[in-house]
Amino acid sequence: MDKAFLRLIEVTKRYGERVIVDRVSLDVAGGEFVALLGPSGCGKTTTLRLIAGLETPDSGEIWIGDKQVAAEGRNLVAPNARGIGFVFQDLALWPHLTVAGSLDFVLACAKVPKRERTKRITEVLRLVRIERFAGSHPGQLSGGEQQRAALARALIGGPRLLLLDEPMSSLDADLKTDLLMELAGLQRSLGVTALYVTHDQAEARALTQRIVSMREGRIEQAGFAGEPVNEFVTHSEHEKTEII
Amino acid sequence: MRTAAKTVPRRAFMWPSARAVILGAAAILFVGICVLPTVYMFGVSFAGVDGSFSFYHYRQLLLDPRERDLLLNTALLGTGTAALATIIGAPLGLLLARADLPVKRFLRLALVVPLVIPPYILGLAWIYIGGSAGVLARVLGHDLLSHWTYSLTGAVITLSIGFYPLAMLATEAAARRVDAQLEEAGLMVTRPLRVLRRITLPLVAPSIASSALVIFVLALSEFGVPGLLRVPVFTTEVFTAFAALYDFGAATALAVPLLVVALIAGVAVKLLVGKRMITTRRSTHSGLALPLGGWRALTIGSVVVVLFLSVGLPLTVLAIEAGRVERIVFAIRTSSEAIANSIFLATIGATLIVALAVLLGYGQARARTRLRGLVDLVFIVVFAVPSTVVGIGLINLWNRPGLPGEVYKSTAIIVIAYLARFVPVGALILAASVRQMPVSSEESAEVAGAGWLRSFARIVLPQIPNGLAAAWVVAFILAFGELGATVLVTPPGESTLPVRIYTMIANTPSSEVAALALMQVGVIIIPLALLGVLARGTRLKW
Numbered sequence: 001m002d003k004a005f006l007r008l009i010e011v012t013k014r015y016g017e018r019v020i021v022d023r024v025s026l027d028v029a030g031g032e033f034v035a036l037l038g039p040s041g042c043g044k045t046t047t048l049r050l051i052a053g054l055e056t057p058d059s060g061e062i063w064i065g066d067k068q069v070a071a072e073g074r075n076l077v078a079p080n081a082r083g084i085g086f087v088f089q090d091l092a093l094w095p096h097l098t099v100a101g102s103l104d105f106v107l108a109c110a111k112v113p114k115r116e117r118t119k120r121i122t123e124v125l126r127l128v129r130i131e132r133f134a135g136s137h138p139g140q141l142s143g144g145e146q147q148r149a150a151l152a153r154a155l156i157g158g159p160r161l162l163l164l165d166e167p168m169s170s171l172d173a174d175l176k177t178d179l180l181m182e183l184a185g186l187q188r189s190l191g192v193t194a195l196y197v198t199h200d201q202a203e204a205r206a207l208t209q210r211i212v213s214m215r216e217g218r219i220e221q222a223g224f225a226g227e228p229v230n231e232f233v234t235h236s237e238h239e240k241t242e243i244i
Numbered sequence: 245m246r247t248a249a250k251t252v253p254r255r256a257f258m259w260p261s262a263r264a265v266i267l268g269a270a271a272i273l274f275v276g277i278c279v280l281p282t283v284y285m286f287g288v289s290f291a292g293v294d295g296s297f298s299f300y301h302y303r304q305l306l307l308d309p310r311e312r313d314l315l316l317n318t319a320l321l322g323t324g325t326a327a328l329a330t331i332i333g334a335p336l337g338l339l340l341a342r343a344d345l346p347v348k349r350f351l352r353l354a355l356v357v358p359l360v361i362p363p364y365i366l367g368l369a370w371i372y373i374g375g376s377a378g379v380l381a382r383v384l385g386h387d388l389l390s391h392w393t394y395s396l397t398g399a400v401i402t403l404s405i406g407f408y409p410l411a412m413l414a415t416e417a418a419a420r421r422v423d424a425q426l427e428e429a430g431l432m433v434t435r436p437l438r439v440l441r442r443i444t445l446p447l448v449a450p451s452i453a454s455s456a457l458v459i460f461v462l463a464l465s466e467f468g469v470p471g472l473l474r475v476p477v478f479t480t481e482v483f484t485a486f487a488a489l490y491d492f493g494a495a496t497a498l499a500v501p502l503l504v505v506a507l508i509a510g511v512a513v514k515l516l517v518g519k520r521m522i523t524t525r526r527s528t529h530s531g532l533a534l535p536l537g538g539w540r541a542l543t544i545g546s547v548v549v550v551l552f553l554s555v556g557l558p559l560t561v562l563a564i565e566a567g568r569v570e571r572i573v574f575a576i577r578t579s580s581e582a583i584a585n586s587i588f589l590a591t592i593g594a595t596l597i598v599a600l601a602v603l604l605g606y607g608q609a610r611a612r613t614r615l616r617g618l619v620d621l622v623f624i625v626v627f628a629v630p631s632t633v634v635g636i637g638l639i640n641l642w643n644r645p646g647l648p649g650e651v652y653k654s655t656a657i658i659v660i661a662y663l664a665r666f667v668p669v670g671a672l673i674l675a676a677s678v679r680q681m682p683v684s685s686e687e688s689a690e691v692a693g694a695g696w697l698r699s700f701a702r703i704v705l706p707q708i709p710n711g712l713a714a715a716w717v718v719a720f721i722l723a724f725g726e727l728g729a730t731v732l733v734t735p736p737g738e739s740t741l742p743v744r745i746y747t748m749i750a751n752t753p754s755s756e757v758a759a760l761a762l763m764q765v766g767v768i769i770i771p772l773a774l775l776g777v778l779a780r781g782t783r784l785k786w
Contacts, residue, residue, distance in 0.1 A: 054428050079431045086432045092425035096446040105442065109434035157433060 004063075005030035005193050006051065006161060011060030011070075013046055020046045022217035023060070033187050033194045035204035038214035044197045045089070047214070048163050051195070052086050053079035064161060080109065085154030085192075087167040091146050093138035099125070099149045100134040103156045110157055124156045127186065144175050151183070155190070162187070162194040168203065180206050263696035270603035277663050279622070281637025282503065282629050288640070289500035301500045315501060317396060318464060318477040322509075324400035325407060325463035326456045332550060333408035334452050337415025339543065342440075342534040351547060352416075353776070358554045359409035360768050362725030362742060364468025365761045367402045368749065369558035371472065372565050372758070374398070399475045403466060405554045407459045411452065418451035419444065420531070427532040436535050444532065454516045461509045464502065465630035467728030468746060478502035479728060482632040486639075486732060496640070499633040510628030514621045559765070565758035575759035579744055583760075586724060586741035587767065589655060593662035594720035600663065601670030601715055606704065608671065609678035620675075623668040631728025634664050638733050657733045658740065662723040669722065670715040677711025678704065717775045721768050 004027035013021040021043045028034050036044045049055040051062060053075050062070040064084075069077040094102050100121050107117040125131045128148040130141075138146055147167060154162060164183075168176045184207050187194050198204050204211050213220045260268075292298030304311055339345060340352055358366065374393035392398060422444055430439035467479040478498055486495035536543055566572050576583065608619045629637075638661055642652040651657055685707070689699040705712070727742040734743055745760050 052432065054431065078435065079428075080433050080435065084432060086429065088425045088429060090423065090425050092423065092429040094426055094429070094443060094447075106433045109438065153429070 003030070004028060005032075005065060006195070007061075007063040008047075008051070009061040009063075011047070011050060011057050011062060013043075013050060013055060014058050019217050021050065021057075024214075024217070024219055026212060026219060028193060028195060030193055031191050032210065033184065033196070033208045035208040035211045036195060036197045036214060037199070037201060037204045037211050038220075039199055042214045043217040044214045045165055048165050048195065048197050051161075052084055052163055053077065053082055083157075083160040085157060085159035085162045087150050087154045087162075087164040089165045089167065089169060091138075091150040091167065093146060093149055093153075095138055098135050098137055099130065099141075099152070102149075102153055106153060106156050120156060124152045127155070128152045143171055144179060147171065147179055151186075155186075155192075159192060162192050164194065164196045166198055168198075176203070177206070183207065261696060263700075266697070267603055267607045270600055270607065273600060274604055274667060277660060278626050278665075278667050281634055281641055281664055282626060284640055285496070285499060285503055285633055285637045286507075288496055289503065301497055302504075304497070311498075311501065314476060314478055314481060314498075315505075317475060318479075318502065318505070320396055321399055321403070321466075321470065321475065321477055322460045322464045322505075324396070325403040326460040328400055328404035329408040329459045330411045330452060330456045332404060333411025333455075334415045336408070336547065336550065337412040337417075338419055338448075338534065339547065340412065341416045341419035342444075342531060343536055343543065344533060345544065345547070351551070354551055354555060355412060355547075356409045357769075358405050358558075359407070360721050360772060361406065361558075361765055362468065362727065362768075363403055363406040363466055364472055364727060364742070364746060365562070365765065366406050366558055367399075367469040367472040368745075368757065368761055369561050370398065370402050372561045372754070373557065394473050394475075396475050399470050399473045402469050402473070403463050405558075406469075407462055408550075408554070410459055410462075411455045414451050414455035415448060418448040422447050422531060424531045431532070436532060439532060440534065450516060454513055457509060457513045457516060461506060461513065461628045464506055464509065465628070465728065467631050467731070468742075471746070472749065479630055479632045482636060483728075483731065486636065492636075492639075495636055499630075499636045502630050503633050506628040506630055506633070507625055510625035511621065513628070514624045559762075562758045562762050562765075565754055566762050567755045567759075571755055572759040572762065575756040576763055578756070579741070579760055582739040582741050582744040583763065585655070585739065589658050589740065590662070590720050590724040593659045593666075593723040594716050596659065597663055597667050597670045597719040597723070598674075598712060598716045601667050601719075602674050602705070602708075602712065604667070604671040605674030605676075606678050606700070608675040610683070620672075623672050623675075627665075627668040627672075629665075631665060631726070632732060634661060635729035635732030638664060638729065652733075653735055655735065655738055657735065658730050658738075661729040661733050662719075662726060665726065665729055666719050666722045670719050673715040673718065674708065674711050677708040681707050713775055717771050720771055724768060725764070 006026070006028040008024055008026040010023045010025055011021055012019065012023055024043075024047060026047075036047065038044045046055060050057050050070070051064075053069065056073065056075050057070050058073055060071075061068060064077075064082055067077065069075065069082055094105075097105060103121045103124065104117055107120060112120070121134070122131070125134055128151050130145055130148045130152065133141060133145055133149070138149065141149060150167065154164075168179060171179065180203060194208075196204070196208060201211075289301050290297055290299070292300040306312065336355060340348060340355075345351060370393060426447065427439050427443055430443040434442075465479065467483065469475075470477045471480045471483065478501060482495050482498045482502070485491045485498055566575070604619075604623075608616055608623070611619060638657065639652075642648045642657060642660070644652075651660070681704070686699055686703055689703045690696075694702070725742055726740075727746055730740050731743050731746060734740065739747075741760065741764055745757055745764070748757050748760070
């Protein structure tokens with residue numbers, strides 16, 4: 001890995017006395033799909049939020065592309081200027097907007113002219129296969145459809161980096177497998193760099209090229225999918241899904 | 245009990261359960277005391293001059309120019325107050341929820357004070373400030389504002405000061421409920437201010453709208469302020485027809501249109517609250533902070549101005565008018581009977597209200613979904629019935645020979661008036677408390693062999709002490725300040741403090757009235773402070 005697209009250098013985050021993220025360093029190459037794996041409370045979600053700029057690091061540096069976005073305990077670039085698409089754990093679909101309406105809002109914020117917006121909304125809805133639900137409110141969608149709507153919202157701005165925070169945690173197993181396959185395919189065809197937070201090893205293996213495991217705020221092991229990982233994940237169900 | 249009934253092969257006679265008997269009795273009492281006066285008035289509204297069925301009153305309402313004027317005034321008072329109180333209150337609520345303000349807890353408490361001061365006392369303070377012999381006229385040397393103080397505008401401003409805390413509390417609560425992730429999703433695409441405007445505000449809007457409707461209903465129902473400021477609206481005309489002209493038929497006829505408007509508004513509140521979007525907070529992260537930036541000083545300044553105009557100025561003016569301590573002591577001594585009456589009746593009233601409301605609230609919270617919505621609607625609609633309409637309804641029902649007449653001639657009728665107006669408020673508060681308690685906690689008592697009564701007393705009640713305390717204090721404050729219904733039903737020779745203040749304003753030196761008003765504010769603040777001490781540490785939601 002000669003040139004990293006996303007780079008974390010000794011990033012630390014504390015809440016009061018508790019160290020949540022402890023000197024985490026991580027390189028992700030452009031176009032790579034990496035899983036951040038670990039039990040709940042290990043600091044993986046906070047790491048993701050630090051990259052997105054939703055939290056401020058206490059120390060360390062974060063680089064996206066050739067831009068330093070956080071350093072010396074400060075965020076240097078606002079979340080909306082980092083070129084990131086974020087899929088939240090609870091999806092966080094805006095209940096007062098339709099699917100198309102929320103996509104339109106994202107594009108309007110990016111100052112995309114009205115005519116082009118319509119075109120791009122149609123495109124991205126086709127990409128995630130929910131064109132039929134353009135006019136629906138989130139409350140009218142099923143779990144899987146909501147998932148796709150959240151993904152569409154994260155993708156429509158044409159992000160360079162896609163961050164996913166356990167977005168599949170509320171789905172049942174079959175639906176999850178299908179969506180994971182599709183997500184992996186999408187990531188490859190779009191060539192977007194992606195970081196996927198999960199506590200499920202099977203999910204991480206099915207999806208990604210590399211698994212980084214975290215524990216108690218630290219990166220424990222960085223390996224490629226298929227390599228044996230440490231003891232806390234080995235006893236979870238594995239080999240259920242083949243690597244694509 | 246239901247499961248037991250299923251296992252019995254044929255419909256054998258079964259004694260009704262304690263639960264059914266007690267909740268049924270509470271429901272019957274509620275209907276008799278709170279619902280019947282309104283239903284009676286509603287029935288009367290369809291009676292023509294000769295007593296037969298007709299739409300006479302409704303035709304009059306639209307055709308008679310005087311009634312049309314009253315309707316217009318009443319509507320303007322309601323909408324004006326709802327609008328102004330929301331304009332003041334909603335931004336304050338947003339600030340309290342999201343901005344970094346100094347001494348926030350104190351600010352919230354201080355900003356709520358106007359809500360607990362009876363509106364006519366605020367009206368009295370404004371007369372002292374802006375009236376023809378008021379502070380401003382004396383300072384400026386000539387009468388500048390009095391034509392404006394005694395006007396619809398003056399009434400709207402006074403009532404807005406009294407009711408903006410409702411908009412503030414509703415907005416703050418709603419803004420705190422918004423899931424932080426929804427805002428963070430916005431932050432990923434745009435700057436914080438736009439997120440607040442386009443994401444947060446639309447999510448909070450239904451709550452703001454329903455609080456505006458509640459304020460509209462309360463302003464419609466207000467009797468004291470328009471009475472003091474000589475703005476003819478339905479509530480004041482009802483009183484005049486009854487108390488000055490002794491025309492009971494006309495009073496009833498005037499109460500009817502008010503009832504209709506209030507019922508429509510009550511139904512609208514229910515519909516709006518029912519449709520409220522689910523934005524329950526699931527995320528542990530704190531919500532988006534309101535970036536004040538360079539506006540910080542100006543924002544804090546505006547909050548201080550609101551606080552000064554709504555709390556500091558009125559109370560100071562009352563204190564100045566009341567004069568020295570000896571004067572206050574004298575005023576209290578000469579009105580001691582009314583004061584003692586008020587405290588006694590409000591204490592009895594609040595206690596009975598809570599006793600009835602806890603059963604009704606429990607019944608509502610644990611009823612099946614369909615029934616729950618209906619009961620909720622009844623609570624809201626009964627609460628929307630204006631004070632003077634309740635008064636006229638009670639006179640219609642109770643002023644008849646026999647036992648009702650005996651009740652009507654005693655101060656018990658005042659307690660009944662308190663119950664008729666405020667049981668729904670207590671029931672709504674307590675239903676919310678019960679709903680927060682998992683059903684399983686009662687079911688486990690039932691499994692352990694506890695009967696319903698024991699489970700209610702030992703499991704349910706101990707889990708809702710805050711709700712009970714809040715309901716009692718709210719009921720006490722409302723009862724202690726009640727004017728519109730009591731002024732109509734108070735037996736001759738008896739008086740409550742609000743009634744005495746209201747009737748004294750016309751013909752007594754103002755210092756005595758001001759002293760009594762101050763005294764009334766004091767009595768209200770004490771239980772509130774007690775509640776504050778009790779609730780310290782635990783966070784009350786009401």
